[in-house]
Amino acid sequence: MRRTTSRVSFRRFWRIGTLFAVLSLLSFQFLLTSCAECQYDSDCTGDDYLCQSGACIQKEPTRRTPPTGDCLDGETRSCYNGPAGTVGKGPCKEGKQSCVGGTWGSCVGAVIPQAPPTGKAEACDGQDNDCDGTVDEECRCTDGTKQKCFTGSAANRGKGICKDGEQVCIDGTWGQCLNQKLPQAEICDNIDNDCDGVIDNEVKRACKGKCGPGNEICKAGQWQACDAPQPTAEKCGDQKDNDCDGGVDEGCDCNPGTKQSCYGGAPATKTISPCKAGSQTCTPDGKWPTECKGQVTPIAEKCDGVDNDCNGRIDDNLTKTCQRGCNTGNEVCEAGKWVKCSAAAADPEICNKKDDDCNGKIDDLLGGGTCECSIGQKEVCYTGPTSTRGTLPCKPGERTCQNTGKWSFCLNQVVPQTELCNGKDDDCDGQIDNTPKTSNALTTKCYDGPTGTAGKGSCKEGVKRCNNGKWTTCQNQVIPKTETCNGKDDNCDGSVDENLKRSCYSGPAGTSGKGICKSGTQTCAGGTWGACSGEVTPRAETCNNKDDNCDGTADERPTCDQCTQGQSQACYTGPTSTRGRLPCKDGRQSCLVSGKWGTCTGQVLPQTETCNNKDDDCDGKIDDGVTQPCSTVCGKGAKVCTNGTFGACNAPTPKTEVCNAKDDDCNGKIDDGLNCSLLATTDWSGTIHIWDPYTQKKSRTINGGVRIYVARFSPNRSMLATGTSSNLKIWNPTTGAAIRTITTGSTVRSVAWSPDSKLIAVGLDSDEVRIYDASSGAQKARNSTNFTSNILALAWHPNGHWVAAASGGKIHLLSTTTLTRITALQTAGVASASEPTYIDVSPSGQYISASVGSSKLVELWSVTATSGSKIKSLNVPDYIYETRFGLSGKFLLGTGYSATVIWTVATQTKYAQLNFSNTWVYSSHIDTSGKYLAITGRDGNNISTGHFWIYDISTSTPKQLLRDTTTHKNNYARSVDFSR
DSSP states (O other), X not given: OHHHHHHHHHHHHHHHHHXXXXXXXXXXHHXXXXXXXXXXXXXXXXXXXXXXXXXXXXXXXXXXXXXXXXXXXXOEEEEOOSOTTOTTSTTOBOEEEEEETXXXXXXXXXXXXXXXXXXXXXXXXXXXXXXXXOSSTTOOOOTTOEEEEOOSOTTTTTSTTOBOEEEEEETTEEOOOBSOBOOOOOOSSXXXXXXXXXXXXXXXXXXXXXXXXXXXEEETTEEOOOOOOOOOOOOTTSOSOTTOSSOSSTTOSSOTTOEEEEOOSOGGGTTSTTXXXXXXXXXXXXXXXXXXXXXXXXXXXXSSSSOTTOSSOTTTTXXXXXXXXXXXXXXXXXXXXXXXXXXXXXOOOOSSSSOTTOSSOSSOOTTSOOOSSOXXXXXXXXXXXXXXXXXXXXXXXXXXXXXXXSBOOOBTOBOOOOOOSSSSOTTOSSOSSBOTTSSSBOEEEEOOSOTTOTTSTTOBOEEEXXXXXXXXXXXXXXXXXXXXXXXXXXXXXXXXXXXXXXXXXXXXTTOTTSTTOBOEEEEEETTEEOOOBSOBOOOOOOSSSSOTTOSSOSSOTTTTOOOOTTOEEEXXXXXXXXXXXXXXXXXXXXXXXXXXXXXXXXXXXXXXXXXXXXXXXXXXXXXXXXXXXXXXXXXXXXXXXXXTEEEEEOOOOOOOOOSSSSOTTOSSOTTXXXXXXXXXXXXXXXXXXXXXXXXXXXXXXXXXXXXXXXXXXXXXXXXXXXXXXXXXXXXXXXXXXXXXXXXXXXXXXEEEEOTTSSEEEXXXXXXXXXXXXXXXXXXXXXXXXXXXXXXXXXXXXXXXSOEEEEETTEEEEEOXXXXXXXXXXXXXXXXXXXXSSEEEXXXXXXXXXXXXXTTTEEEEEXXXXXXXXXXXXXXXXXXXXXXXXXXXXXXXXXXXXTEEEEEETTTTEEEEEEEOTTEEEEEEEEOTTSOEEEEEEEESSOTTOXXXXXXXOSSSSOEEEEEESSTTTTSOEEEEEEOO
């Protein structure tokens, strides 16, 4: 009875519990619904949103075939990974998969069969744990026993809010699991409601922004900001509503990166050159830029040979005011240049304290000269020593300012002169005919002997004194006399007892000159007559057909009888070697009464060989040595006889004239009609070598004595100038004689001759240029103010316009009379490096070349009488020492370190290049024919070994004619020069 009551009470309790659970679940659902975002679809904004589980969610997109991968991003589908046939049974249910990156993700929310901890298929918890459609099959228990239970997934048990309940066995079967906590839907409360071990995971709610829907994500029980897309700046060209205002690409004029043609000028000018359209590229903000790149629009017409305003006419109607000095006019534009200035020619600037050429400067003369005075101005002048002014006959004169602004010579002045013996006070010192600065009578050296003998041997100068304006006789002089054998130079020719000889004879008187006897000769040596040489005195008479004892009779009888009367013999008086050789033959001779053999008769003696095919001279040879004189315009020769007949004349015949110091064409003139050059080389030993470039032979060696830096022939070929450490020396290149030495006091680095060979300019280490008279050595001009470095090169214009000097990076054009600077041409040279290293002027006077060593350049300039402009810079492979024009004007040379380069002047193109290995080359030159090139230098390892070459450059592949390493063996060859 008691047992039945207990079972009924338990069943009632179970039913009440079940009802309570159902009511609790309905209350929870009601609470969820009342707190939800929506209850119906109409509560959601937009047709593509639905209300599900109290939240507005976007409808699933229509399934499309994905372009790549398995699915489209955002697409979802049902999934289940439990055993087949279990889904929908017991707690088992499907889950959801979402597409991410074109691939299906994990299956979320699926419930599959769970094996209880007991290892049985069923947990005996009133649930169909294995989802086979039967609950707690085979579960038996003892009534009234209890056990912990959990009907949720084993993966959720004990996690989050989940906890075990308790079940009681009733009627052998486990009852309902009571008071357990099962997983709930995850909500944003910082609690693990779904018991998956993660708090607030995947809890989100829908939200909307201006640009569309998004989600708010729950983190730590708090809703985060809505992740709906936000407005951005409008991006032109992407066809999107970036700022979410309902419009696409609004405010954009163009798509970024697109181009369009543009032109800012008048449309009619667009196609007239030089005008042309440009282009614009759309900017990233969708705007066309204001700049039109590449366009050329009309501008005001300019005088430049271009149609600047693009009206189809070039330089049309252009005029402007022009001025020549103080005179104004108009000029027009033709072919891009202003021409035909109607203004009168400018008045030249003259020295008158006025601005004659209206350039804002008074008395600024053309060429940079200065005014010493005003034209027409006069003043008293005196150029003698101040102490002599007014001492008669000295007196001041007058000078007048010339049109050049320079004072004239001081006219009509009388200045001191060298005191002469003339009864006058020539030097204006207040005394007549006196030795300067003394009161003694004027004296002078005198000598009446032949020129050149004074001071030699016994000869010496004397002295004569001035007495009443007249010289006394020469006193105490010794003049030449006949040389005598006394150990003295009596005739004052520099030699003692030279060529003194006299006749001598030691035999008996009356015998000299008879028979074999003759006088001899005595020679003076050391002031004493020597032995009698060459005399023959009498000796005993012998039978030799001679007068041996010099008594006037030869072979006196009877001592010298040769035969007995009546005797005869064969005889032959010809040369022994011819005896018996036909046609020669013996004769016969008979003994005379005198005991001598008579005349040989009948013999045939040798005759002079004639051209007759016979052996006339009996030497065994026919017609040998028989010639007949003949001649041509070139000289004498001979015709040679052979077999009785004379051959052709072998006299020299005329040839084409060549440069070889010979009269090749036999017209009486040597090398006529040719520009034949001499060639000079020098070295640091002070030696000058003169060469014949056409035979490559040395013709003369001149000992200059000291180191030579430069050598140059005069234009007329008669002189050679050399520069040394303190002198300028002038030589006769033909004889080797020194003509003149001019002391400079500084090293002569460069020389240049005037075109007429009368003046010579020198460039010095003292940074100055001087001009000397070549015949007298007198200094004519000097400039030491315009230069900042050594004057390494000079060039005299062939028309005499100027002398050019290289210094301080410039080419200075200087007056040939005063050496004042006319202008300076700036080269690429470095002033501190003593550049240009060399300059030269072309034979025509049209060009100047300048070598710039550090820049490895040769600059070619076009020059006039007053200015110059650079035409071109020519490259050389190494540091350059020298540049020179060939004497014909055809070629230009650049020489330095390892190469010599040859250019054609007319085209400024390279003609040839000579490269030298382990050799430094310093100087080169080309002769007047343009065929021969000479180069000097030294060995690359040994400075004391000079090298010298001659090349034939008649073709662009130069042919070496001479390489000399012995002539300049002990000092390197520095300078080379051809004469004109």
